[in-house]
Amino acid sequence: MKTNRLPSWANAIIRWSIKEEYLEEILGDLKELYAIRKTDRSNLYCFFLLKVQLVLLLRPALIKSPAAAKNIHIMMLKTHFKIGLRSLWKFRTYTFINLFGLSFGAASAIILFMAAEYEDSYDLFLPEHEQVFRIAEKSPEIGEYYQTRTPVAPALETEYPEIIASTRMFNYGGWYTYEDRNIRSDIYLVDEGFGKVFQFEVLEGNLFKTLSEKGKIALTSSQAKKLFGYESALG
Amino acid sequence: MSRKGIGEFEELVLLAIAILHKEAYGVVIKEEITQRSGRKVSIGALQTAFRRMEDKGYLKSYFGEATAVRGGKRKKYYELTGHGSSALQQVRELRQSMWSAIPATVLKNFE
Numbered sequence A: 001m002k003t004n005r006l007p008s009w010a011n012a013i014i015r016w017s018i019k020e021e022y023l024e025e026i027l028g029d030l031k032e033l034y035a036i037r038k039t040d041r042s043n044l045y046c047f048f049l050l051k052v053q054l055v056l057l058l059r060p061a062l063i064k065s066p067a068a069a070k071n072i073h074i075m076m077l078k079t080h081f082k083i084g085l086r087s088l089w090k091f092r093t094y095t096f097i098n099l100f101g102l103s104f105g106a107a108s109a110i111i112l113f114m115a116a117e118y119e120d121s122y123d124l125f126l127p128e129h130e131q132v133f134r135i136a137e138k139s140p141e142i143g144e145y146y147q148t149r150t151p152v153a154p155a156l157e158t159e160y161p162e163i164i165a166s167t168r169m170f171n172y173g174g175w176y177t178y179e180d181r182n183i184r185s186d187i188y189l190v191d192e193g194f195g196k197v198f199q200f201e202v203l204e205g206n207l208f209k210t211l212s213e214k215g216k217i218a219l220t221s222s223q224a225k226k227l228f229g230y231e232s233a234l235g
Numbered sequence B: 001m002s003r004k005g006i007g008e009f010e011e012l013v014l015l016a017i018a019i020l021h022k023e024a025y026g027v028v029i030k031e032e033i034t035q036r037s038g039r040k041v042s043i044g045a046l047q048t049a050f051r052r053m054e055d056k057g058y059l060k061s062y063f064g065e066a067t068a069v070r071g072g073k074r075k076k077y078y079e080l081t082g083h084g085s086s087a088l089q090q091v092r093e094l095r096q097s098m099w100s101a102i103p104a105t106v107l108k109n110f111e
Helices: A008-017 A020-038 A043-056 A072-090 A092-119 A152-159 A207-212 A221-228 B008-020 B026-037 B043-056 B082-101 B104-110
Strands: A137-139 A143-145 A169-171 A174-178 A181-185 A188-190 B059-066 B074-080
Touching (some): A008 A043, A020 A043, A043 B043, B026 B043, B026 B074, B043 B059
């Protein structure tokens, strides 16, 4: 009795991938199918059909579980997790208190770090941002106060040689009318030291000349785009 | 594994097994389905259907004789369980009751 055989590579792949308990049936079926097909098809085509069958055999229900699933240590870990979850559920109140406390703490810490990072991120685009300081007043009655009197800056600049430049700023922001449009803008009244303290990149015109004359305005590029579109903001 | 009801492919497999009666094993079931429905069935698709329906309790199987063409491997015969045939029957009854519920005027258009 001549027994029918599959090509050895096909045999090896099936033995390697398919679960032991289905091996006999699947191998038998494949061999029978292969024999039927060999009667009226070319060898090459039969190989191709066999390969198609092999690919279609790769289904979760039929293939061996990966080696990891059989590993005793991983099984043990799974059991530990299961037991852990069950005990968490058994002591629900404490689980809730602990989980809530931990998540609240973690959330607060994250928010605090983000706030600190935000405070640290001011004016980093300026070339000498480490040298720029803001002057505040502190008095017993009202605590810290970020508005100072007008003569403070010039006085400090003359009395302390370490101060290279100073500027005073006064917030004058609000609604403004340009042609027929109402525009909300942050506007600051500044003195001529502004250009030296905040060394902005100038796109058009002369910042120092603008700042040293009365009745002139310097615009940020986004503000200029808002007002004039893509036309020049000068003139 | 307690999903109820029979899928369309599962129904074909069960019917083929019922037709073949005592002679139903892998390759023959595959040929039966292909002959009657004209669709190509892979051994993998068939095997998963067998596994699923064995889990559901629709099928039982036993090993038969080995043959040379199977390379000395035994055939595995499949048989409907009582549960399997009643599930098949239920599908049929559902179909029939829905068919008979179609109004005659609509049914005329089908012909």
